[in-house]
Amino acid sequence: MSGRKSDFTLPTLDDIFSTQKQRDEEKLVKIRDIPIELIDDFPDHPFKVRDNDEDMVQLVESIKERGVITPATVRPKEDGKYELVSGHRRKRASELAGFQTLRCEVIELSKEEATILMVESNFQRSQILPSEKAFAYKMRLEAIKKQGQRSDLTSDPLGPKLESYRSNIVLSAETNESASQIKRYIRLTNLVPELLEYVDEGRIKMRPAVELSYLDEDSQRDVVEEIDTNDATPSHAQTIKMRKYFEDGKLTPEVVSSIMSEEKPNQKEKIVLRGDRVRQLIPKSVPLTLTEEYVCKALEYYSKYLRNRSERGR
Numbered sequence: 001m002s003g004r005k006s007d008f009t010l011p012t013l014d015d016i017f018s019t020q021k022q023r024d025e026e027k028l029v030k031i032r033d034i035p036i037e038l039i040d041d042f043p044d045h046p047f048k049v050r051d052n053d054e055d056m057v058q059l060v061e062s063i064k065e066r067g068v069i070t071p072a073t074v075r076p077k078e079d080g081k082y083e084l085v086s087g088h089r090r091k092r093a094s095e096l097a098g099f100q101t102l103r104c105e106v107i108e109l110s111k112e113e114a115t116i117l118m119v120e121s122n123f124q125r126s127q128i129l130p131s132e133k134a135f136a137y138k139m140r141l142e143a144i145k146k147q148g149q150r151s152d153l154t155s156d157p158l159g160p161k162l163e164s165y166r167s168n169i170v171l172s173a174e175t176n177e178s179a180s181q182i183k184r185y186i187r188l189t190n191l192v193p194e195l196l197e198y199v200d201e202g203r204i205k206m207r208p209a210v211e212l213s214y215l216d217e218d219s220q221r222d223v224v225e226e227i228d229t230n231d232a233t234p235s236h237a238q239t240i241k242m243r244k245y246f247e248d249g250k251l252t253p254e255v256v257s258s259i260m261s262e263e264k265p266n267q268k269e270k271i272v273l274r275g276d277r278v279r280q281l282i283p284k285s286v287p288l289t290l291t292e293e294y295v296c297k298a299l300e301y302y303s304k305y306l307r308n309r310s311e312r313g314r
Contacts, residue, residue, distance in 0.1 A: 031071050033101040038081045039074060041088060042114070046135030047122045049092050054284055059093040068094060068103040073117065075109045082106070085114045086121035115143040127288060129200045130209075134188035141186065187213040194224045202288075204233050211239035215246050222256045234260055 050056055062069075072087025082104070084091060094102050109117065119140040122128075128136075177185075184206055188196060190213040198204040204212075212220060212234075223242070227233055234242070238259050245251040245259075278295065286294050 030106045032104060032106065034074065034082060034104045034106075035100060036091060036095060036102050039072075039084050039091060039102060039104070040077070040081055041084050041091075042118050043083075044135070044139070045088060045118070046139060047088065047132050048129070049088050051092070051096065056089065056093060056096075059089060060096045063090070063093050063097045063099065067099075071103045071105045073121070074104045074106055075114055076106060083114065085109065085118050112143040112146050115139050119143075127284075130185065130188060130206070131196045131200050134185045134196075137182050138186045138189050141182075184210050190214075192217055192220045192224065195220055198227070198233060202291075205236070208234055208236045208239040211236070211243045214243050215251070219246055219251050219256065222251075222253045223260075225253075226257055226260045230260065232260065238262065 068090050070087075070090070072090050073085040074082040074087075075085055077083050085107075087102070087104070091102050119136045122132075122136065187210045188199060191199070191209060195204065195209065195212060199206070199209045212223060215223070219242070223234065241259050242251060242256060245255055278291065282291060282294055
């Protein structure tokens with residue numbers, strides 16, 4: 001019996017000081033340099049990647065000097081390629097910097113887990129457009145719902161309606177926004193691109209935009225045409241009226257034109273500034289919510305400069 005090998009093996013330090021879940025996760029997580037051509041963007045990625053903004057220019061210069069410090073996150077695909085979960089700006093900056101590979105962390109994730117991680121990682125940005133929030137919240141909510149789906153006999157008898165309510169509550173707790181506000185953002189995904197762009201530029205506020213989202217595409221494009229023709233956007237009261245006419249089957253292009261030609265309560269002369277042009281002149285550290293205050297202070301300063309120059313010329 002002395003020649004028989006023992007079935008007993010001593011545990012390693014890893015076995016003692018880590019859980020099985022941690023050890024399993026460590027086996028799945030790998031960091032490697034992956035050819036960029038093998039990395040596909042996340043399907044319907046809701047966050048815009050801009051080549052020429054100040055942050056991208058700085059990121060490109062940083063990657064040229066030091067490489068990608070924080071690895072991107074990808075998940076393997078069945079075709080041998082990878083799906084980018086987090087790091088779309090790092091990937092694009094690496095391409096602009098002339099790199100052929102991207103430093104990545106490879107993780108096995110389900111579609112729902114990847115969606116949740118993608119949204120959470122991008123919500124760390126300092127500035128997020130309403131359209132980006134809209135589609136991100138929609139994707140995140142759908143992922144939460146799918147994770148919570150059950151098909152056994154203990155499933156909730158109230159079904160999808162209650163599940164949708166619970167998903168909204170979960171998302172609200174995670175984002176610090178009310179469930180009602182999240183629903184408003186998601187409604188924006190029903191807008192035609194032109195109207196959604198007006199929302200991003202601040203020309204159309206949230207509540208009027210939500211009312212317009214209930215119109216069909218043809219009616220929304222009638223609104224776009226009126227906005228372009230008269231350089232004026234509808235008020236909340238006007239959009240409520242349009243929605244009522246639409247639901248009654250009476251919203252024609254003529255009715256849209258008539259409603260938008262009505263004088264708005266407390267209507268005042270408006271100065272329209274192109275959002276992209278203004279933002280180019282404002283430091284990135286100034287949030288969108290403080291844009292008006294920044295512009296007004298800049299105009300006050302310039303007005304004082306003109307007065308002083310005028311007085312010196314007397």
